[in-house]
Every structure is written in C-alpha cells, then in structure tokens.
Amino acid sequence: MNALFKHSIAILCGAFLLCASAATFAANGQLKLPNFDSLTDKASESVTITLDAALLGMATRFLDASDPEDAAAIEAIKGIKGIYVRKYTFDDDFAYPKSDVDMVRKQLSAPGWQQLVQVKSRKEQQNVEIYILVEQERANGLAIIASQPREFTIVNIVGSIDMRKLHELEGQFGIPKLELEQKKQ
Amino acid sequence: MSKDFEQQLRDALRPVDPEEGFEQRVMARVAREPAGLRSKIKRWTATLAIAASLAFVAILGAYQWQERREQQGLEARRQLLEALRVTGEKLDVAYQAVNRESPPPTDDGSGA
16 A cells, blocks of 8 residues: 555656656747657658757857848847757658647647647648747747648747747748739739 | 105106096996987977877867867758748748738738
8 A cells, every 4th residue: 555655656756747847848938849750761851950059059150141041040040049840741641640749739738828820721731830938928939830741840949039030031041922922812 | 855745746646547447437428428318309309299299189189170060050050041941931821821811901001
C-alpha cells in the first residue's frame, strides 16, 4: 500500500513536471515541437530550421542592409528571439502522422495563445491556422500550422512580433504582393 | 744583502712544474667553452622554433575558427531567409483568403 502510494506520488510529480515544462515552453512562446526525424526519410522535401537568439544574431551580422531583401529581413526579426520551422513535402497523401500536428495544436490551447486566423480551403484541401501569444497586449509569439494532403508546415516565432513588418515581407523572398494578386482577380 | 736578495729572487722565479692533470684540465676547459656556446645557441633555436610553431598553430587555428564561424553565419543567414520565406508564404495564404472573404476596402485605405 505504502509502495503504491509512493509510486503514485512519483508519477504525479513526473506528470506535473512534464506539464510545467510544457507550460513554460508555451509561456515563452516557444512550442515543444515533436521529433520529426523519422519523417525526413519519408518526405520528398524537408526543411528543418532552428534559429535561437544566438544564431539569429549571427545571421543578422551576415545580412547586408543595403540589399532590399536583407534589409526587410533585418526589420522583420527585430525583437525576435527564435524562429523554428518544420516543413515536409510528401509524394503521397497524408503520409505524415496527424497526431504530431495535433500535439502542437494542443499546446496552442494554453493561456495566452489566441487563434488569429483559420483558413480552410476545401478546393485546395489546405488548412492554415495562425496563432499569436498575447502578453501584456503585445504579441510575443507566433505559430502557424499549415497542412495540405502532401505537405505540412509548422512555424514558431518567439519574441516580440510586429505583424505589420511580417506582412511587409510580401514582395520579398519571392512572395507575391497581395495588391498585385487582387488586381489580377 | 744583495746576494740574499738575489737568492730570494731566484727561489721565487724558479721553474715549477704544474700540478698533475693541469694540462688536461686546461684542454678540457678550452674544449668545453665553445660547446657551451653552441648548446646555448641550439637551445635558443629550439625555443624560437617551438614559439614559431605555436604561433603558426595559433594563427592557423584562428583562421579556421574564423572560417567556420563565417560558414555558420552564412548558413544561419540562409536559414533565416528560408524561414522568413516559408512564414511569409503561409501568412500570404491567410491574407489572401481573408481578403477574398472581406468586403472591398473603404476610403480610409486601412488594409489587412
């Protein structure tokens, strides 16, 4: 009986620590991304980017402020402490485990996270969800979960985010300018 | 008096045989002196060579460290631009969808 009680206490403590660490991650704006190593072999194309504050600082030193693309990047990452991207493209439909994506989505139900936009395109079978972490009326984290039958992307940006600057990335990095798209329609 | 003095001088200046081994000691010392100098020069040369090698290794290490750091920086830059491209691409999908849904912009010109 005593041993059972001790085991229960140990399990409860473990569970509490696990939840606390996950909550700490989420509170910082940094999500605990699953280990997608097994998907790298399955995917026809994969992008894994992990840029913490130190690497971001290093990257900034190699950006040329006189280059428009680099200048936009410098502006966009001001106040950002980390960028984490996982993007996988497959040759077959739904070759990725939905449970992993759900695990990330679950973290976004933590206090502070708000869903900004949810786009569901039945035609293109595309689903894009944008979440922001609001702390003291400031966006301190951004999460994007985008899924298609043959592709899924998770973006997590940590730090003070200026959505306007991110929006200004349109026209840069090969992203078409929205106004031009509207004129075409 | 002068005879005594003469005798004294003769005694003092009489040829005396050196101690046994004197010649060998002198010759050994003569032989030793240049060898000591040579060993000193050798020691200095070795020290300088070690110092030069250390300096070379340090410079090479610093150069390689700088090179590696530059590669890491360029890789970080590439990753950053790729991350921003992916982020912008997904935000663009959302903006386009939201703009398709929302009514045309009003006169104040405030967009998404």
